[in-house]
Amino acid sequence: MTESSGFEQTVRRWHVAVVVPAFRVENHIEDVLRSIPAWVRTIIVVDDGSPDHTGGLARGVGEKDSRITVIAHPQNQGVGGSMKTGYQAALEKGADIVVKMDGDDQMDPSALPHLIWPLLKGEADYAKGNRFWDLSALRIMPLSRRLGNTALSFMCKLVTGYWTLMDPTNGYTAIHRAALSRLPLNSVASTYFFECSMLINLNIIGAVTVDVPIKARYGVEPSSLSIRRVLLEFPPKLLLGYLRRFVVKKVLYDFALDVLYLVAGIPLLLFGSVFGIVKWVHFFRLGIPAPAGTIMLAALPVILGFQLVLNAIIFDFMSVPTKPLSRLTSLPTDEGNLSA
Numbered sequence: 001m002t003e004s005s006g007f008e009q010t011v012r013r014w015h016v017a018v019v020v021p022a023f024r025v026e027n028h029i030e031d032v033l034r035s036i037p038a039w040v041r042t043i044i045v046v047d048d049g050s051p052d053h054t055g056g057l058a059r060g061v062g063e064k065d066s067r068i069t070v071i072a073h074p075q076n077q078g079v080g081g082s083m084k085t086g087y088q089a090a091l092e093k094g095a096d097i098v099v100k101m102d103g104d105d106q107m108d109p110s111a112l113p114h115l116i117w118p119l120l121k122g123e124a125d126y127a128k129g130n131r132f133w134d135l136s137a138l139r140i141m142p143l144s145r146r147l148g149n150t151a152l153s154f155m156c157k158l159v160t161g162y163w164t165l166m167d168p169t170n171g172y173t174a175i176h177r178a179a180l181s182r183l184p185l186n187s188v189a190s191t192y193f194f195e196c197s198m199l200i201n202l203n204i205i206g207a208v209t210v211d212v213p214i215k216a217r218y219g220v221e222p223s224s225l226s227i228r229r230v231l232l233e234f235p236p237k238l239l240l241g242y243l244r245r246f247v248v249k250k251v252l253y254d255f256a257l258d259v260l261y262l263v264a265g266i267p268l269l270l271f272g273s274v275f276g277i278v279k280w281v282h283f284f285r286l287g288i289p290a291p292a293g294t295i296m297l298a299a300l301p302v303i304l305g306f307q308l309v310l311n312a313i314i315f316d317f318m319s320v321p322t323k324p325l326s327r328l329t330s331l332p333t334d335e336g337n338l339s340a
Contacts, residue, residue: 007113008039010120017042017095019086021079022103026052032101033061033068035109042093043068044086045103049076054103079171080194084185091180099174107172111214116174118210125179125207125325126198128165129172133213152196152234159242160199163317165211169195172214178326179207187244193237200241204249208324256319258312265308272301 018040022029029045036043045062047055047070055072062068071085083100090098097119101107111129118124132149149167156168173195175183182205189197202209250256276298283290 007117007120011039011113011116014096014120015042015094016040016097016099016116017044017090017093018099018101019083019090020045020058020101020103021048021082021086022046022054022058023048023050023076023079023082024052024054025050025103025105026054026057028105029054029057029103030061032103032105033058033065036101037109037112040099040112041067042090042095044089044093045070046082046086047072048078048082049073078191078194080188080192080197081190083194084188084190087175087180087183087185091177096177097174098177098180100171102171108215111172111212114214115172115212118212119174119176119326122324122327123208124210125176126202126209127174127212128167128195128209129170129214130165130167130211131170131214132166133211155234155238156196156199158313159238159245160196161203161245161316161320162199162209163320165199165209167211168199170214171195173198176324176326178324178328179205182325183207189237193234196234196238197241200245203321204245204253206321206323206325208321256315258315258319261308261312261315265305265312267305268301269305269309272298272303272305276302 016039018036020029020032020043022045025032033043033045043065045055045058045068047058049072055070058068058070062070069089071089073082073085077085079102086100087098097116099112099116101109101112107129115127115129118127132153149169153166153168157163157165160168171194179202183198183201184205187197187201188194199209246259246262250259279290279294279298283294
């Protein structure tokens with residue numbers, strides 16, 4: 001993305017805001033704020049009850065940069081709580097595109113044009129960074145983060161319905177006003193589950209999301225995403241998120257075909273599995289082979305149930321949103337503002 005490509009001329013017609021959730025980042029916050037490009041009109045720093053000098057340092061930079069507004073939380077609300085505060089403030093200031101950039105200096109500001117470009121061209125409502133785009137980027141990533149993100153990526157594909165996305169915990173994101181104004185922020189998680197929760201809710205409202213390749217950049221701070229958290233704490237939250245997306249989008253909004261597949265397939269799969277295990281234990285204790293009829297009575301529901309569940313997954317894959325809300329909700333007179 002270069003100035004000659006028309007990016008500068010295009011982006012200055014848009015109100016781009018950057019929200020910086022800040023907690024215990026006094027060593028980085030000044031550098032982060034000073035690195036934000038001049039074409040960003042609004043910068044909102046959310047001091048999330050940080051006990052150090054993060055808020056004061058941000059205000060100091062703001063005295064020389066009129067774009068900066070600092071909002072302080074009396075108590076820590078988590079990254080999601082900070083972003084919800086920042087999102088609401090950005091909407092009130094009239095932002096067209098809102099970017100999330102953490103205050104720990106691990107998000108390269110030079111990637112900002114690439115991140116927001118799909119939104120400027122009207123190709124997507126939400127863009128997120130993807131550090132998994134090549135092997136060299138993966139080598140930079142610490143092993144614990146690689147393992148955690150790999151496991152979480154697969155689970156999030158199933159739960160969010162965005163089957164082509166990777167690196168779901170990547171917090172370098174940009175969202176279009178058309179999607180943000182429709183997003184039920186009260187349903188978005190306030191804790192470390194924020195990024196996955198955003199994707200779940202974006203799918204429910206039909207927002208188009210894209211991955212944008214970015215290079216991994218890490219400091220000395222330990223990651224808050226541990227393997228234990230991914231494997232033990234995320235699954236219950238992901239299950240609840242999937243059930244919410246299933247009920248709200250698949251049942252209430254549109255009684256999709258995959259609902260029938262799952263309603264029929266899951267009971268068959270469970271019945272066949274449980275029946276088969278019980279009968280296998282029974283005949284094993286008797287020391288005799290199970291009758292062919294018993295085997296078929298267990299195998300047939302398992303095979304049929306598995307096929308129905310697989311069909312539901314395929315149908316869900318085919319129903320990933322493809323029409324950006326920014327296009328669907330814009331008047332014809334706004335068309336010129338949607339393309340590069």
